[in-house]
Amino acid sequence: MLTSMMEYATNHVGNPVDEECEFENKLAYFEYKDEIIQIFEVYGQGTDSWFSKPSEDTIERLNNTAYGVYLIQFDDFINYTKNKDSESNKLSSSSTILNDITGGHTVERGSK
Known part of the structure; x- marks a missing residue:
């Protein structure tokens, strides 16, 4: 779930970095x-992710400065995930319909 949350943040608002960390993050x-x-999320010879409560200074910056652009409502992430899953299910049912139409046979171009 942390990976999905990080992907959502990266795609929707971008990501700040911790300048004090010696690894890419x-x-x-x-x-x-x-x-x-x-x-x-830290990258080195692998990826490690965890969550924690930010410092009071960081919370203050998120609530009262332009840094707040990075603050995402968790409900928005959940709704996005639900919509994405719903779209995935629609695609799966389309594939099933196509499979039913072709009788489960693969049709290739140029085959005789």
Whole structure:
């Protein structure tokens, strides 16, 4: 789930980085019912992700400055995920219909 949340943040608002970290990294911030969490992703010889509560200074910056553009409502992420799953199911049913029409046979171009 953290990976999905990070992908959503990357695609919708971008990601700040922790300048003090010695490894390549990115952050995401999500708010749900007045609680804020940060997701931290670090790259090295692999990827490690975790979440934590941000510092009071970071919360202040998210709430009162342009840095707040990085703050994502968790409900928006959930709705996006539901819509994405719904679209995926529609595509799956279209494939099933196509499979029914062709009788389960693969039709290739140029075959005799």
